[in-house]
Amino acid sequence: MIWKKWTITILITLFLAVNLFLTFKKDNKITSLNYIDEWTSVKEQNLIRSKNKTGVITPSEEQYVYFDDKNGQFQEFLVKKGEEVQVGTPLFEYSSANIESSKAKLKVEITKLESELGSIEENIKQLESLQTDLSADLEKEEKDASNDMMFIDAEIYDKELQKGRIESEIEKYKALIDSEGKILDNLVVKSNVSGIVQEISHNLKNPLITILSDQQQVEGILEEEELLEITEGMKVFVTSPALSKKKESTITEISSNPIEQPKVNRKSQYHFSVQLNEGSEEKIVNGAHVNLKIIKNELNNVLTVPLTSINHKEAKSYIYVLQQNGTIKKRPIQKGIHVEQVQEVKEGVEKGELIVFQPSILKNNAPFFTPIDMRKIETKLIKKMRKKEIIRYIGRGFLNN
Amino acid sequence: MHFRVQLLRGLHRPYICSHEMRDAEQIEGFWKRSALLLITSLILFGISAYFGIGNESLSKTIYELSPIEFETIKALFGIGQVIQGVLISIILILLPALYFWVFTNVDYKKLVIMQLFILTIYLIEQAMSIPFHLVGMDQNSLPFSFGVVAQYLTEHELIINFFSTITLFKIWSMILQVIYIKVLSEKSTMISLFIVIPFNLFIWILIALFSYIRFEVLL
Secondary structure, three states: HHHHHHHHHHHHHHHHHHHHHHHOOOOOOEEEEEEEOOEEEEEEEEEEEEEEEEEEEEOOEEEEOOOHHHHEEEEEOOOOOOOOOOOOEEEEEEHHHHHHHHHHHHHHHHHHHHHHHHHHHHHHHHHHHHHHHHHHHHHHHHHHHHHHHHHHHHHHHHHHHHHHHHHHHHHHHHHHHHHHHHHHOOOOOOOOOOOOEEEEOOOOOOEEEEEEEEEEEEEEEEEHHHOOOOOOOEEEEEEEEOOOOEEEEEEEEEEEEEOOOOOOOOOOOEEEEEEEEOOOOOOOOOOOEEEEEEEEEEEEEEEEEEEHOOEEEOOOEEEEEOOOOOEEEEEEEEEEEOOOOEEEEEEOOOOEEEEOOOOOOOOOEEEOOOOOOOOHOHHHHHHHHOOOHHHHHHHHHOOOO | OOOOHHHHHHOOOOOHHHHHHHOOOEEEEEHHHHHHHHHHHHHHHHHHHOOOEEEEOHHHOOOOHHHHHHHHHHHHHHHHHHHHHHHHOOOHHHHEEEHHHHOOOOOHHHHHHHHHHHHHHHHHHHHHHHHHHOEOOOOOHOOOOOOOHHHHOOOOOHHHHHHHHHHHHHHHHEEEEEHHHHHHHOOOHHHHHHHHHEEEEHHHHHHHHHHHHHHHHHH
């Protein structure tokens, strides 16, 4: 009896082994099916490759206002420490005493020149009336007269010349007075940023006034390798618990020198800054830590599939498409970029096509079957269906082999 | 003499069981075991239908229907499959017993008990097929059937269907039937074989034809 049991066991094992071998042999003709428990559709969406960093809010600049004694003597400060200033707010004033006196001197000079000018004009008039007299004599043919005539002509010419020179002199002084006036206007030094007066130097040491701009920026640190893929001008979203909405901005600057002295055995780090756009009602304090989302790459309306749906074989990528005829098709694709679990597909699929979510061993061109997803069944739908339809599908299941 | 219906013992010790059954005047545990088997069959075909085994003919509608419609229709289809499975189980108990009862003088109830053992084998076979189906083998490619070899030898679908119906489990069932019929009816081995084999062949051809025609497509 024992040998009989053994023979049977061996025969059965052999039979199973042969069958399994024939089934899994390469390029076999054994009919098979694909069990697909999860599938998804090819979607069209925007892909954003981003990098998350943290940063800190700092004032974007400190404005220094200098005192220059060439412009005059210091008169008084027009702002106080801690005061808020706008663009154009007067900050301090130079004394105007010197300029007023030089202006008066110039005016005296002009009146002097003007009286000189008057006498020359008088002179020219006399010479001209003399000339008309002489021209009358000339008609009576008097030889001496023509000589006198020539002399007077020369004289008039000379005076005209003098007149022109004095006129231009007057112009010059007027221009000087104008410029002094302008200096007078500039005696009040105005702020060209808006912000807060941080420091005032009462002993007139430069910088006289320090203004902290109310423009803010975010400062962060980039690692050496991140520098390769993050450049100035990239879009950044700033988020913080202190902000109700995320702020959009760009990287304004990445420093080209590392923070610390470059060393061979240490990775370098670089500063970068993001200008916070103006015009937001929300205030955030300097020194607040914020989260930055740096947009490295943004692709609009590209076809995407989950990363898990792609199979790789010999440097080629494949996906498995559920076809309308109820079979699975292995299809090569051209990959684009991927962001986390989402892969861009450049070629090989169409929008809305259904693909296997996580392909294991699948047989090309073989029919597929899918499990029943209980969560998606709606009894409402069954109630709406006609009885005939319901019986038809139950009947199909009943007669299925 | 009392005879207790013990399904696994019936499979494991057919000689002893069949002799006990022949001499039995009272039978215990018949209804309990029948109910147990039918409930098991309900659960088993439920699991099989839940995995969608056999619903590939519905896969063509995956693009036409909304996900909800698709799943609902598959569920209805699955209900049909479960009804089929349970009905086949019931037929498997009653019908062959009727046939054997006609050709022997054995008590019908004893033949039904024999068929309970056969149903047990059938359910084991169904349970074991589920994992093989899930790795992609269809009805004709199960490793314990002759369908795989048949596919290498011929391309004729009907023949492949016929051979894939013949499995190690079916052969086991047939051997058991021969043993039980022989002991219960006290007939010779030859006559027992002659009663059992043609009947089983007939059933297998019927099943092969059934898959070949694909009645469900007509609906």
